Amino acid sequence: MKWTELCIYTTNEAIEPISNIIHEAGASGVVIEDRQDLEKERESIYGEIYDLNPDDYPEEGVRLKAYLPVNSFLGETVTEIKQAINNLLLYDIDIGLNKITLSEVNEEEWATAWKKYYKPAKISERITITPTWEDYQPVSTDELIIELDPGMAFGTGTHPTTVLSIQALERFIEKDDTVLDVGCGSGVLSVASVLLGAEQVFAYDLDEVAIQSTKLNVKVNKVDGKVKVKQNNLLDHIDETADIIVSNILAEIILRFEKDAFERLKPGGVFITSGIIQKKKRDVKDGLEKAGFDILEINQMEDWISIIAQKPEESR
Structure with missing residues (x-):
């Protein structure tokens, strides 16, 4: 061909x-x-x-x-x-x-x-991402390895927006949490969530290519028993409630479902957003606060922003 x-x-x-x-x-x-x-x-x-x-x-x-x-x-x-x-x-x-x-x-x-x-890269304290064709051996007993096949995926998992998301997941996920991965792309955030202790992950994306990529990568990493993948537009018609929602997509898309994210989170739950360019930081922050969230952190890597927000224990 x-x-x-x-x-x-x-x-x-x-x-x-x-x-x-x-x-x-x-x-x-x-x-x-x-x-x-x-x-x-x-x-x-x-x-x-x-x-x-x-x-x-x-x-x-x-x-x-x-x-x-x-x-x-x-x-x-x-x-x-x-x-x-x-x-x-x-x-x-x-x-x-x-x-x-x-x-x-x-x-x-x-x-x-x-x-x-595309080479192995340690992107957080515990997680290393490696392509499926590399024979990578962990260098510490607590290192978590994600094997990723980027052939039909959305990037290699080492872009700053993905790194910011995984570093946030590493700090906020607790054992047996339920996670919603909105705009799952390659599925790397879903895989990371399970490796970090999540009991159940629901991965959503509107694009069929992303759905197939996520299914492939959760299977390669042997976490398909804990990740349910569904083609869906953001959180439309989704009933699951979660401890954490993570979304690494454009700022404009985040602002289309921040209210739905607030509704789907349990009290005290965390919304991890990434994929935000500098000039959209204020828009996303204001949108999250208007939806009822408290802003916990605003992090930056290179020119990219991640905003971590929390649903109050008692909704206002």
């Missing part, structure tokens, strides 16, 4: 939404080439593994690469991707140069091109 490499020149801010657009269009895997990865100083407390070649990165900004099969629908698919990316401007997302190029690649190049960017 022949494949076309779709290369999009954009900004760090647009990585997550454009990655979602690409996956929804049927791409198998996304490569993120961010020049900042070469220049920023790295904290070493969690022992991240980096082996980066400057020749693989753009002179400035970000390149996103995706691989689409060459077929009669390719032109239409590319047009839809371009339109969806342009629509991000409606959400005040900086899409930068937004230059898109196409090139043909062979089967072998497609199968291996993105794997060199």
Whole structure:
């Protein structure tokens, strides 16, 4: 089979939404080439593994690469991707140069091109994320390993928004908690929740690709007995109540269901939100407080924000 490499020149801010657009269009895997990865100083407390070649990165900004099969629908698919990316401007997302190029690649190049960017990474005190094809051995007895296959997933699990979410889960999950993962993507947060002690996780996403990715990754990590995966629009028509709700999606989407999240949480429950850009921090914070939440923490990693809110023990 022949494949076309779709290369999009954009900004760090647009990585997550454009990655979602690409996956929804049927791409198998996304490569993120961010020049900042070469220049920023790295904290070493969690022992991240980096082996980066400057020749693989753009002179400035970000390149996103995706691989689409060459077929009669390719032109239409590319047009839809371009339109969806342009629509991000409606959400005040900086899409930068937004230059898109196409090139043909062979089967072998497609199968291996993105794997060199994905190595094991310890992203919190206890959790290490590793690709399924790596033979990674834990270095401590309390280390928790998440094996992730990003071939059809939403990122590799090491993006700052995901890291912020997992670090929050690690601190707030208690044994036997019930967790709702809204916008589950690859399912990495659902897997992390179970490994950290949750008794039951309900994972929701509107996208069928995300549902299949979550089902795959919860099975790979042997937690499928505790994770129920359902295609659903946010928390519409959901009756389960939870100790924790986690959602790593766009700020605009968080503000579509903050009231539903408040209703679905038990008194004292925690709402972990991520995927928030700097200029949307105030909007999300105000929206959560208006819904009745108390703000516990506002955390930042690089240009991304995570807000942790709590439903009062006694609702006002």
